[in-house]
Amino acid sequence: MPYKIAIASGKGGTGKTSVSVSMQHFIRKQFTNQVQLIDCDVEEPNDILFFPNAKKKNSKIITQRVPKIDKNQCNFCKKCADYCEFNAISIIPSIKMAKVNSSLCHSCGACLVACEQSAIKETEQPIGLMNFYHEKNHINLIEGELKIGSAMQTLVIKEVKKQASKQSQIILYDAPPGTSCPVVETISDVDFIILVSEPTPFGLHDLKLMVELLKELQKPYSVIINKAGIGNRDIYTYLKQEQIEILGEIPFDQEYATNYANGSLLKTIPQKISKEFEIITDKLIKRVYA
Amino acid sequence: MMEMTILSGKGGTGKTSITAALSGLVQSAVLCDNDVDAADLHLILHPDIIEEHAFASGWKAEIDTSKCKRCDICLSHCRFDAIHTNAAEKLVINPFQCEGCRLCERICPEQAIRSEQYTNNYWYVSNTRFGTLVHAKMGPGEENSGKLVTQVRKKAKEIALTNQKEWIINDGPPGIGCAAIASLTGTDLALIVIEPSKSSLHDADRLIKLIESFKIPVFALINKFDLNLELSQSIANYLKTKNIPLVAKIPFDKAMVHAMINKQTIVEYQPNSNISKEIKKLWHKIQLSTHTIDLHPTI
Ligand code: SF4
Ligand code: SF4
Ligand code: SF4
Ligand code: SF4
Numbered sequence: 001m002p003y004k005i006a007i008a009s010g011k012g013g014t015g016k017t018s019v020s021v022s023m024q025h026f027i028r029k030q031f032t033n034q035v036q037l038i039d040c041d042v043e044e045p046n047d048i049l050f051f052p053n054a055k056k057k058n059s060k061i062i063t064q065r066v067p068k069i070d071k072n073q074c075n076f077c078k079k080c081a082d083y084c085e086f087n088a089i090s091i092i093p094s095i096k097m098a099k100v101n102s103s104l105c106h107s108c109g110a111c112l113v114a115c116e117q118s119a120i121k122e123t124e125q126p127i128g129l130m131n132f133y134h135e136k137n138h139i140n141l142i143e144g145e146l147k148i149g150s151a152m153q154t155l156v157i158k159e160v161k162k163q164a165s166k167q168s169q170i171i172l173y174d175a176p177p178g179t180s181c182p183v184v185e186t187i188s189d190v191d192f193i194i195l196v197s198e199p200t201p202f203g204l205h206d207l208k209l210m211v212e213l214l215k216e217l218q219k220p221y222s223v224i225i226n227k228a229g230i231g232n233r234d235i236y237t238y239l240k241q242e243q244i245e246i247l248g249e250i251p252f253d254q255e256y257a258t259n260y261a262n263g264s265l266l267k268t269i270p271q272k273i274s275k276e277f278e279i280i281t282d283k284l285i286k287r288v289y290a
Numbered sequence: 291m292m293e294m295t296i297l298s299g300k301g302g303t304g305k306t307s308i309t310a311a312l313s314g315l316v317q318s319a320v321l322c323d324n325d326v327d328a329a330d331l332h333l334i335l336h337p338d339i340i341e342e343h344a345f346a347s348g349w350k351a352e353i354d355t356s357k358c359k360r361c362d363i364c365l366s367h368c369r370f371d372a373i374h375t376n377a378a379e380k381l382v383i384n385p386f387q388c389e390g391c392r393l394c395e396r397i398c399p400e401q402a403i404r405s406e407q408y409t410n411n412y413w414y415v416s417n418t419r420f421g422t423l424v425h426a427k428m429g430p431g432e433e434n435s436g437k438l439v440t441q442v443r444k445k446a447k448e449i450a451l452t453n454q455k456e457w458i459i460n461d462g463p464p465g466i467g468c469a470a471i472a473s474l475t476g477t478d479l480a481l482i483v484i485e486p487s488k489s490s491l492h493d494a495d496r497l498i499k500l501i502e503s504f505k506i507p508v509f510a511l512i513n514k515f516d517l518n519l520e521l522s523q524s525i526a527n528y529l530k531t532k533n534i535p536l537v538a539k540i541p542f543d544k545a546m547v548h549a550m551i552n553k554q555t556i557v558e559y560q561p562n563s564n565i566s567k568e569i570k571k572l573w574h575k576i577q578l579s580t581h582t583i584d585l586h587p588t589i
Contacts (some may be wrong), residue, residue, distance in 0.1 A: 011328040012464045013302005017489065043465035044300045044496060046489040085349065085391050108391035109369050148499050151436070151468040177301050177464050178327035180434035184386050201550055202306065202330045209328060213430035217386065230544065232551050261487035261518045 002168040003288045004190040006040075008175035008183060009197065010206030015226035015250070016196045017041070018260050020174035021050045023194075024140075025266050026274075026281040027170055033138070034169040040186040041176040042128060042144035042156045049263045054133040054140055062144070062159045063124035064152050065107045069098040073119035080111035080120060103151060128156040130163055139165065153182045161186075170288065179213045187214075192287060193221035194247060199231035204238060211242065224280065227252040248280035291450055292580060293443075294479040295324065297462035297470065297501075299493025304513040305483045307546055309461040310334040311555040311569045313420045319457035321418065322446035323425040324473040326411075326438045331461045334553055337416030337423045345413055345441060347432050348390035349405040355380045357402035364394035364403060386431050408432075413442050415449070422449050436472030439463070443473070466500045474504050479576070481537075482510045486521035491528065498532060508534050509579075511572060514542035535579070538572035540565050 007023065009016040024037045039047040048054065069080075069089075076093035088104035089111060090097065100111075102125055112120050127150040133141040144160035146153050153176070164171045175186040187193055193214060197207040207223070214221050222245035225235065229252045239246055256273055259265045269277075296312070298305040310331060313321050323331040351372075353364075358381055365373045365381065372387035373394065383394075395403040410429025415422060424446040426438050446458050460477065463469040474480065480501050484494045494510070501508055510529050515522040522539065529536050541564055549559035557566045 011302065011330070012300040043467045043470075044489075044493040046300075046492060049488045049492060083393070083396065106389055106391060107369065108389060108393055109367065110391050110393040110396070113367065113393060113397060146467065148466060148496060149471070149503060151471065153467050178434065179430045180327050180428060180432055182467075184431045188386070200547055201333050201553070205330060205333055206328045209430065216430055230547055258518060261485075261521055263488040 002164065002166065002171045003192075004171045004173065005192050005194060005284070006173040006175050006187045006190040007194045007196060008187060008210060009177060009195060010179060010210035011202070012177035014196045014198045014203060016177070017046050017050075017174060018265055019194065019196045019224055019226065019250070020172055021047055021265060022269070022277055023281070024172055026277045027284070030278065030281050031285050032169045034167060035172065036139065036164050036168045037141045037172045037174065038160060038164055039141065039143040039174045040157045040160060040182075041174055042146040042153050042160070042182070043176060045143045045145050047141055047174055048131075048133060048143055050265045051133060051135060051141060052263060054135045057132045057134045057139065059129050059131045061126050062128045062130060062156050064105070064127045064155055065109075065122040066102045066105050066125045067100050067111050067120045068123050069100060070119050070121065071096060071098055073117050074098050075117055077116075079114045079116070083110040083114035085110070103149075107155070127152040130160045132163070154185045157182055157185045179209045183213070184217070187217065187219060190219065193219055195221055195223045196226050197223055197235060198227045199225055199233070199235045201234070203231070204235045207235065208238070211244070222247040225249045247283060248276050250276055291456060291458065292479065293447070293458040293460065293477045294481060294576070295460040295462045295473050295477045296481045296483065297473070297497060298464065298483040299466070299490065299497040301328070301464040303483045303485045303490055304546065306330045306334070306461055307550060307556060308483055308511070308513065308540075308569065309459065311557045311566070312573060313459055314555045314557050315570060315573045316457050316459055318455050319421055319459050320446045320450040320453070320455050321421060321423040322442055322458055322460045323423065324439050324442065324460045324469070325463040326426040326428050326442065327434045327463060327469065329425055329427065332416075332423070332425055334550065334555060335418040335420065335423055336553060337414070337418045337425065339414045339416045341415040343413050344409040345411040345426070345438055347408045347411050347429070349392055350385045350388050350390055350408055351383050351392065351394055351403050351405045353381050353383055354402045354404065355382075357400050359400050361399060364398055367397060368394055411438055413438065413445070415445065421455070422453075424449070434463075434467075434469045436468035439469050439472040466496055470497070470500065474501060474506065477506060479580070480506050480508045481576070482508060483513050484510055484525055485513050486515055486518040486525060488521070491521070491525055495528070498534070509537045509576060510534050511538040511540060512536065513540045515539040516541045535575075537575045538568045540568050
């Protein structure tokens with residue numbers, strides 16, 4: 001079984017994507033080629049921007065099962081609407097209306113069980129894509145992309161995660177921001193979580209929310225402080241108090257920030273940053289084989 | 291009354307710092323933090339909470355193992371893989387995976403399953419130095435379905451109407467999912483904060499596609515524009531093709547972080563800085579344009 005690591009952050013903009021992409025780069029350099037990166041930030045997938053030479057190998061459509069009511073069979077008993085906890089079904093017998101609102105439907109299947117007239121069939125509706133990117137003949141990156149207007153990010157994440165190769169030794173998940181269900185879905189089966197934070201009041205606040213979640217989920221984690229040097233020391237005090245391990249500190253660096261902006265992050269990595277990532281990777285590998 | 295939502299595609303572009311700065315400039319406003327998942331606006335506004343309300347999220351199912359006969363009907367019907375066997379071979383439900391569809395409860399022949407409604411979310415009405423703030427805190431791992439966002443916006447609107455305020459300023463959530471959709475539905479204006487990076491432009495593009503489907507007037511600003519002038523120029527060009535007015539170009543300045551550490555808005559911290567001037571100008575432009583755009587066109 002591959003060892004699964006999620007890179008999460010509580011909120012966006014702390015450098016989760018640059019850490020994810022760099023981690024893959026350094027694991028490959030120092031340890032194994034069998035490392036896949038999965039972009040689970042399906043609302044705004046960005047990892048691919050840092051692989052200018054990668055080619056899209058193929059894409060698959062991800063669908064959701066949405067029920068459809070056959071009005072010739074339906075007797076408008078409303079049982080399906082009663083079963084639907086998400087208010088996705090409206091039945092109005094007087095005008096013979098029986099409608100499913102696909103943007104509210106969670107594809108739970110309850111209405112199918114409810115209907116005694118076999119009036120409900122499921123249809124497949126697209127909610128996103130998974131894209132497979134190749135670099136030098138192996139799949140480097142798998143990306144989930146939520147269809148604009150769809151609200152089914154959790155399902156898209158679930159499907160994309162299934163695509164990782166079982167032959168990989170390490171799988172990295174770039175998690176979505178926040179602490180709600182898409183994050184929970186991403187980290188539900190991982191062995192370890194890297195939290196990326198920055199030493200500012202916003203960074204600290206969002207880190208605390210994330211720690212609260214991970215305590216509930218009882219998952220092992222440690223923290224990378226990104227943009228070290230900006231902001232203040234409050235985050236260090238907090239981590240010490242809570243006895244949370246600092247996996248590494250990536251110093252704020254103007255050149256690195258510019259490379260990030262251009263998408264040429266991996267082309268030239270400043271010495272002091274690559275050194276830090278090498279140490280982090282070593283620590284991680286030890287953990288994988290602990 | 292007008293309602294403006296500030297969004298950015300992804301977090302970390304400085305959206306909240308800018309929302310906070312605008313909060314201090316807009317006279318007669320109700321402020322509203324729609325980023326209920328990782329609310330940060332309160333760190334600058336330090337609100338005095340005057341009302342606290344619990345907000346029911348969905349249901350979570352639970353199995354009474356003493357009644358369960360292990361027919362496994364529930365197990366085969368749950369589409370969210372939320373039902374598992376534990377070490378003692380009993381069936382248990384993982385609350386983080388349960389979507390609360392209540393199907394298992396309805397089909398269990400032994401009536402061994404009960405669902406309970408979780409109230410793990412809270413929303414608040416607070417006083418701040420810039421007026422009323424409506425904000426929320428979501429329990430960790432909850433579903434950010436947009437319902438809580440809709441609730442805080444509803445309250446903000448109520449307060450704005452009762453107190454005859456001219457503006458509601460929403461600090462929006464990141465992304466383009468349920469929370470962003472709930473944050474945009476029915477607002478009058480959107481302001482997008484973009485950074486000069488490829489990823490920020492990529493995110494903004496997806497967000498703009500979403501906003502276009504709502505047909506809401508959009509403004510944009512580039513934050514830290516001088517970090518990469520070339521990319522800032524391509525963002526400006528992109529905005530032109532989309533007919534979106536670029537209302538401000540805000541320079542990079544560590545003062546932004548220092549203001550945050552001081553729990554102040556940049557306009558309070560350095561009122562005469564270039565950033566503050568740009569933000570004042572931006573607010574002026576938005577105010578002016580609201581006199582000319584038709585906010586509620588009849589179709
Ligand atoms: S599948 Fe579930 S959510 Fe969808 S309409 Fe049926 S009962 Fe409602
Ligand atoms: S349960 Fe079946 S028959 Fe009854 S209203 Fe729904 S679709 Fe029609
Ligand atoms: S359906 Fe009821 S009795 Fe059957 S396994 Fe599930 S909880 Fe037990
Ligand atoms: S309520 Fe729905 S999601 Fe939860 S355990 Fe039961 S069937 Fe599964």
